[in-house]
Amino acid sequence: MKRRNLITILAVILALCGCGFAAEIRTWTSTDGKTIEARLIESSDNEVKIRRVSDGRQFSIPLTRLSEVDRRWVEALGDDSPSPAATSADLTELTQIPEDPDGTILLPLRVYLISDLELEQKGVKMSTWVTREDFVETVLPEINRIWKAARIEWALESIVIQPAAEVPDREAAIEYIQNAKRNAAGKSDPARMPKIHAFCDKANGHPVVNSLYFFPYLGQTSQGNAAMRGNFAVVGVWTDKPSRAVRPPQKSLLVEELPFKIGSIGRTCAHELGHNLGLGHPDSATQTQFGLLMGGKKSGYELTSEEIALARKTATDRATKILQWVESAGAD
Secondary structure (H helix, E strand, O other): OOOHHHHHHHHHHHHHOOOOOOOOEEEEEEEOOEEEEEEEEEOOEEEEEEEEOOOOOEEEHHHHEHHHHHHHHHHHHHHOOOOOOOHHHHHHHHHHHOOOOOEEEEEEEEEEEEEEEOOOOOOEEEEOOOHHHHHHHHHHOOOOOHHHHEEEEEEEEEEEEOOOOOOOOHHHHHHHHHHHOOOOOOOOOOHHHHHHHHHHHHHHHOOOEEEEEEEEEOOOOOOOEEOOOOEEEEEEOOOOOOOOOOOOOOOOOOOOOOOOOOOOHHHHHHHHHHHHOOOOOOOOOOOOOOOOOOOOOOOEOOOOOHHHHHHHHHHHHHHHHHHHHEEEEEHH
């Protein structure tokens, strides 16, 4: 495809997304692999309109000329209905292991927004307020900004708006979670997590795709939790960590301006996905590099060279596992 045609396609992408918001700049990819840096202007069922960064020119592009990753990103902005789960063919396109050992690894990411569940702490009633649009426009670009240093990109597989699962003694479980506190050593209460997992219906999540659950509140000063080298992570959208639980919980920032101050939902998601990729917390007693995504002294957004190497190895293993699962599912 000629570059002029690609530009036309990207312009359509921006037009189709015409949701009245200032979308972030992203790299759009055509079905034949060509890319362009542009900002989405608006979208429709068939095309998008975009504005090219280099010269401000606007173009309209048919959705059929865009990569699966871009199409699903646009679809997630289109209406209030949940985006559909990816087919096996979609997953194959959303999962990529580069031939170049330094190339970008692409992994699919499923997002669950847990609805109709309300917790209360210090008079503040908390529910999952993050929207599909919040995630697509703001949170996912921040996750990928952070993980760009490791050349790992997360591609949206679907967004599921899911009522909290029915659990035994529902009110008692809610009360336990909302009143969970850290012990004298600063450790969070591990007994709250099985209750949170039950409300998220973790047992029925995707077997291999990384699943990110948004939950109202995870207990005193807790912002996220993840399975080490697993595919499950949960993030609270209310937090009392900035005040060390002195003040009532507040809505977490979606993102924050650099440098790191109090953190954000985007950073917490990136941090928990780091655990999924095998990264632990630095030993604050011995660490020499600061401002790190995985914590320790003076938290921030950076990854060490060792963390990047481990995350890329785990991401490659995860991508291989997903592709193997797709092949097996297709054979059934």
